[in-house]
Amino acid sequence: MKKSIILSALLALLLLAAPAHAGLKPPYGPGEKLTYAIYWTFIHAGDAVLEVMPDTEVDGVPARLFRAEAKTTPWVDKFYKVRDTMESWTDRDVTHSLRYQKDQNEGTYHKKVDLIFDKDLDMSFRWVRGELKHTLEQPEDVFDPMSVLFSFRKAVLYKTMRFSSHVTDGKKSVVGEAYVEGLEDVETPMGVIRAFKVNLDIKHLSGVFKKSRDAELVVWFSADARRIPVKVRSKVKVGHFSLELVDYRPPDKTTD
Template identity: 30%
Template structure:
């Protein structure tokens, strides 16, 4: 029972992985106008601990609100335990990230967590002064200085989807949780074909550095984590796997229909554009 309690936040804080998918090498550019995702994109993951289904996490792209200055994109991550796991350790979380049009800096961030630990976190970014200020309920921390183009944990996942990933690269980027700034590092390991829901997909295997990650990773000697994204222009996260002191866990994309659906939409769009060009001529 005690082990499950200590591990649950790490399972669903698979944002900890997203936290370390915040990288940049000097030649990397901000996201181009033609983005690899659209409003309405929804990626659903099942998270298992020791092969036991424990909960789910959902990544969504939503239209930005009109009341947050500078916000051109809105990314959402929700995570929750399944009812059976709720009896042992109930966990609910929602993270909202708002970024600039080029997804090269965060303009606002908030996180709500319910369960054994309650959190109501907000990070206010002052883009002119390059500072961020963290609040959690009534706790207000002094502003911290940021390097230019610093991202929050969730936004960086979408930023990296805009980039080319070449095996052998080691990629870095400044990231913040509002309390400190660190340099996240990631290795692009290799291209790999993996099986999901009976189908095979071309992917790129990544390894985030874990030395700055706290909690169960900090307590695990030689902890490793691997992340797989599709080897195409979309770079969709499809699998995440790690082994730590309390066992192994894996997050797997379960609505794999989105992989084929987007291909069909892209093909239709190319056909329509070609037809329109023919009509124009």
């Protein structure tokens, strides 16, 4: 088990490029919960959960809150315990980020990041362990590594579709790109799901992706109005890893 594999797997699911379909109504809302099993080669190494939390506010601005958790399985905990949490706040229509937090706990390594966006100044401020580390000019509508996934899910997909969006981790701001290759049937613990196969451009990704020759990253989204990410597959220097959807809970009926 290599350092950051669990977090890399979760970020692979989140680091997506979002097309410009800001006017479309999101196919999700508070109460939605997606549960994944994380595999490193053929080993069940961890689990991840993505949730849309109850709507809230950020400095008086109505906000949508997304939360992700990743953890190693009990047998992996014995020699390398991982407990990572990410939270992202956007405006209610999910057109730009307001705030992003990451609490990373991997073995003896611990790090807390707080990324704050000032839309009036088109700036972001990145705090690490309580200390301001980076200030960065940002495009008008930029997403953090988590909220960009949910922005993407607003788009109606079709074969040969290409798209891009501004994404930032607070240290650098890049334009992510992706391509819809086509439709496939994906086997999951929930049954066979018809899904769009989406290839991600990984040239801007760091860590294990940057160090890997011929690295690749593919995500499958259900070919229905929900556009659920049902599977992620990647090839990196330390082997193959994947995420597979094992459970899905729809949004509360009383929410948007």
